Amino acid sequence: MIGVIGAGAFGTALAITLARKGTPVRIWARDPATVEAINTRKEAPRLPGVRLPEGLTATTDLAEVTQAQTLLLAVPMQALSGMLAQIDAPLAGKRLVACCKGIDLATLTGPTAVIASAKPEATPAVLTGPSFADDIARGLPTALTLACGDDATGAEIQAELSGTTLRLYRTTDTTGAELGGALKNVIAIACGACIGEGLGDSARAALMTRGFAEMTRLAVRLGAQQQTLGGLSGLGDLALTCSSELSRNYRFGLALGRGEPFDNALTVEGVKTAEAVTRLGAKLGVDLPICAMVNEVSTGDTSVAEAITYLLNRPLKEE
Ligand SMILES: NC(=O)C1=CN([C@@H]2O[C@H](COP(=O)(O)OP(=O)(O)OC[C@H]3O[C@@H](n4cnc5c(N)ncnc54)[C@H](O)[C@@H]3O)[C@@H](O)[C@H]2O)C=CC1
Ligand SMILES: O=C(CO)COP(=O)(O)O
Missing domain, CATH: 1.10.1040.10 (N-(1-d-carboxylethyl)-l-norvaline Dehydrogenase; domain 2)
Known part of the structure; x- marks a missing residue:
């Protein structure tokens, strides 16, 4: 299972592409109406017209999502630090993949530094590059960068997230990848x-x-x-x-x-x-x-x- 935190356009699009290749995905939304739309009507409020695949389910309970070993953090940049503070599950050995593009105004640092500071026991990574959520959700070809300071873990995440329409390239240069995206x-x-x-x-x-x-x-x-x-x-x-x-x-x-x-x-x-x-x-x-x-x-x-x-x-x- 992969956990996705944030059921906006990008988080949902990534969840869709992963579920389509057979990976079970649990997505966290703060809004119960979004959870209801995803679970019952198989619709995503931020991606109108896209039918959600089986294997993608939503919850408002963070603890259910943080059980996954790989967590995609798909909230806006300025919400990342507050979001991490809400997670009280132990995260040792987990991969926290930031899917946001920006610089935290409070610390003037990028997403991987925000993650490392809040959850030093986890491995931070960032997924970034040219892609509109709508294109990913429609299964159009997309190539992105997965940056992780630990190359062996980066290679595992790269394999876990890549699919037939979503191709990930890998780097250990998290600073370059996240500053380009920001x-x-x-x-x-x-x-x-x-x-x-x-x-x-x-x-x-x-x-x-x-x-x-x-x-x-x-x-x-x-x-x-x-x-x-x-x-x-x-x-x-x-x-x-x-x-x-x-x-x-x-x-x-x-x-x-x-x-x-x-x-x-x-x-x-x-x-x-x-x-x-x-x-x-x-x-x-x-x-x-x-x-x-x-x-x-x-x-x-x-x-x-x-x-x-x-x-x-x-x-x-x-x-
Ligand atoms: N939409 C796109 O095509 C792409 C977006 N991104 C990046 O993904 C990140 C998220 O963007 P989108 O999904 O497009 O935005 P969005 O506006 O569609 O969704 C944002 C989600 O975050 C949630 N959220 C906002 N503030 C929150 C908070 N304080 N605590 C918890 N949840 C909160 C919202 O409820 C919503 O579900 C951004 O950094 C964006 O640059 C990256 C690539 C493509
Ligand atoms: O990051 C994106 C494309 O790669 C999405 O761009 P916008 O956030 O400007 O919609």
Whole structure:
């Protein structure tokens, strides 16, 4: 059995793909109505139109899910630490796989460090890369990165989670994998704002490329391997998220650029990540101008037009 904590779009999509290959999956939802929909109607509230397979059952009882040896933690980044604090079952020997993308604002650390601090007896890992929950749930081909500091455990998790439509690549560079996944959301907001403001595809390509330079600069400064940023968890996810209106981060940026309201019930990880990396960059002396502008535009301190003017008029430099 695999346990999934969080019955949002991503947690449910992963649960579906695992159950389809015959792995029993128990998913925890905090909302009894979600449990009822999954168990009785075989429907997932966050994935309308997808019929859930047999072998996937839900519960509001965390203890039932934490019996599994591998637990997928699919709650938003800022909820991860509070979620871990609710688990009182012993977790020695268990694998805790973070499925969230972001940086914890309280500690300015990524998901694996949050897990290691809260549950030092367990092995932390992170599952990240380019994938929309809806694509995974529909069984469309997807390739992701599984990062685990302990390579032998990483290989076991890789085999456990991979299937005929979900292919996992493996790395021990947790820092690089999780920073790529966190930062691409910030750059996606910038790209959405650029398109929403009517600035064109050339400007978007520039933001993606210079955004990638910021992602790499911060990640390498924090100990990541540069090549990890060029993989699925970095460049791969950047390409997807900056170019598709299926992305909530990109759509949030589009709304900013168009001056339209946005549904704040949607999970848009890049907003808090922009705040976290701006603080981290200032603390470490790492230059992250696009991230800083996304932070200012998201909080309403700067308009999209002012942010673009600022970025275009910075002192000229080598690439
Ligand atoms: N939706 C997608 O296509 C993908 C999402 N992700 C990542 O997965 C993570 C979760 O995103 P989604 O599933 O899309 O979001 P979602 O908004 O669909 O679901 C979030 C889930 O977390 C639960 N939750 C929220 N706050 C909580 C708290 N304080 N305590 C306990 N549970 C809480 C909600 O009830 C909901 O079930 C994010 O970090 C996102 O970046 C990663 C890849 C793809
Ligand atoms: O992480 C994702 C794609 O890899 C999902 O993107 P959004 O969170 O922007 O919807």
